[in-house]
Amino acid sequence: MDMTSTHAVELLKKQIASHELQLDELKRQLAEAQSYQPEQQQQELHEPTFQPYSDPLAHDFAHGVAEDYMNEVLDVLSHQSVQSTLPNRWPLSQGEYRRYGRQLIMPEIGLQGQLKLKNASVLIIGVGGLGCPAASYLVGAGVGTLGLVDEDVVEESNLHRQILHSTARVGMSKVDSALVSLQSLNPNVKLVPHRGRLTPETAISTVRPYDIVLDCTDTPASRYLISDTCVLLGKPLVSASALRIDGQMMVLNNPPRPAGDLTGGPCYRCIFPKPPPPESVVTCGDGGILGPVVGVMGVLQALETIKVLTRTPSPGNEAPSSEPPTLLIFSAYTNPMFRSIRLRSRKAKCAACSPHATITPEALNSGSLDYVQFCGIVDPVNFLSPEERISAENYAKLRMEVNPYTGTEPDKNNHILVDVREKVQFEIGNIEGSVNIPFSNVSGLPVPKPNTSSVVSDNATWVSELRNTPEKPIFVVCQRGNDSQVVVKKLKELGLDNGGQRWIGDIKGGLVAWREKIDRDFPEYY
């Protein structure tokens, strides 16, 4: 069996195990539900029904009361009893009163609020760090219908923050994994899976059936697409994002008035008319993310959604009142951790929600709007010549084998290996003998102007240390082989190659390649 089929078998085993667990859980729930039933039936028997001779009044009825009067009373009583067994006597089921009791007794929700939640349909786009906690709380709160959109499968590196998924479900689609968790959390909620990525062509038909949308995605392109779709369909949008120790949240298009109505809430394009330069966009994979940080933001999205769905019209005004638009900023390591920023209202020239809007349902459906293009793509870094790069395998040979050309013995000390990952990553694991010069230290260093290099003093100790060993070639390594190219270029600009006498180059594919090809034990944390 090759690697892929082994992997597939493992995957299937895991999925079977996970489904068996789910089956056990369902059986347990069924048994529990069945054990409740007789109890409920008994309770119904205890409800007031007419039982002759059981009390003095009954005796009167039987012996001393006129028959027509007795029949009349019996009729009333029997009607009462019929009414008590009608299924629609109370708007919620017994189970629902018990389940939602703690939020039902709050004036902010109340019975009317609970019914609004029950009648609401919510779409969560992205079932990751934001979508998992948001979905948990909304399903817990009893929204009627919850749709989930995602194209990814669960990975081990998701589990520290994506709380609906589990170790056994690594490899399962995120939507399916979330369904398992959410179904067992609250079987009253109708869950609708949308496996796949939201595209301009599918956006309108996917979003249309829902009342409100949560943007839990992680790219600028999807954020613009979701916002545009919500404006076109008149849906409020709860948008959040997180990175490292920071989070942000906005409720957009709220109230969701038609395009051109300036009393509607601003959309994503009103706040950010132009996308950020692609090289400024950092993903959780590259920048890192603390689980509770993104969790807080997802929970807040659920909270804002509940607020929007249950809001009541303000007195004297038919339309429900809306808060002025704000951006909530969360920063885990500052004090206070939260702050709220007052945002602008709709932009008079917004491309999506103004009278001059150029984004139309037709343009979206036809696929003529290219959001990925709009937001730009970072081209893969590739500006070193082949002579300036070495593969992980060849670098390993250089360290471990006799050089076939020069006959020199392998030696870790006949060259310098510079690891340009940030210090915290270097400390997780590094190649023996490498020195750490973080990328931020290198990229932050001003480059001397040409012809002045002789008088420029080295304002960083690592530069002078590299200058002190002019004979040793320098190998630069980073995570994937992008930053290392930038650093090689920079070191040459700093004149460290002695006008071409010293070889400076990088290891192609970085430590990812090193781990794949040479050292399988090297920590895989990316």
Place this chain on the structure above:
Amino acid sequence: MTSEPEKINITVEFSGGLELLFSNQHHHKVTIPSHQQKTDEKSNTTQGPRTTIRDLVTYLCDEVMKDPRRDLFVLDGTVRPGILVLINDTDWELEGEDAYEIKEGDAVLFVSTLHGG
């Protein structure tokens, strides 16, 4: 010839990762001239217009930012797309954008949008 222009003290704050460009420091106390200087054809300097956010951005790039990656902060002469500027906790769009005239004690916050989720 004029006397030294009056100085004003403000706080500048960076968030959402922008602090990485400013020595990884969130809060900065900044003292800037209340007015820009104007130089006429006879090289006489006189008091020019009040200092605006535009002037502050230039000042931050020239004097505070150590990182050479300026294009992660400014683009085409203004703050790059994807950065919100907030003056005393209000979107600068409501305050006249980069033409806003800075006052003593103002708090200016630059927030980079996040995209992770």
